[in-house]
Amino acid sequence: MASIPATQKELAELVGAARESVNRVLKAWEGEGVVSLTPGRVTIRNEAVLKGLAQEADEHSAGLRTGQTPLRKAAVATPSRGLRPGDQASEDTSEGACRL
Numbered sequence: 001m002a003s004i005p006a007t008q009k010e011l012a013e014l015v016g017a018a019r020e021s022v023n024r025v026l027k028a029w030e031g032e033g034v035v036s037l038t039p040g041r042v043t044i045r046n047e048a049v050l051k052g053l054a055q056e057a058d059e060h061s062a063g064l065r066t067g068q069t070p071l072r073k074a075a076v077a078t079p080s081r082g083l084r085p086g087d088q089a090s091e092d093t094s095e096g097a098c099r100l
Contacts, residue, residue, distance in 0.1 A: 003043040011042070029053075 008026065012019040026042065029035045034050055036043045044050055 001043055001045055002047070003041055005041050007040050 006014075008022050009019045011026075012022040015022070026035060026037055029050075030037050032049070034044070034046045034053075036045055
């Protein structure tokens with residue numbers, strides 16, 4: 001297990017986010033067993049899951065640059081559905097199969 005000596009404030013400054021946002025994500029990850037938190041330290045408990053989360057974030061960022069995020073792809077596949085920001089489509093995006 002890797003251990004990172006950093007405060008939530010330091011991590012927030014590093015990624016350009018609010019400390020409160022970093023706190024919410026870290027607490028969720030802690031609840032899922034991905035990391036453990038102690039004051040001034042984050043310990044990675046499940047590196048494979050963390051790498052998967054990083055890959056998903058990279059893919060999402062690439063989609064933002066190209067305009068092809070998963071949500072946009074689903075909306076294009078089913079334009080009559082009227083997807084709103086925050087909606088999530090099912091894996092099956094064939095005509096009429098998009099479920100929220």
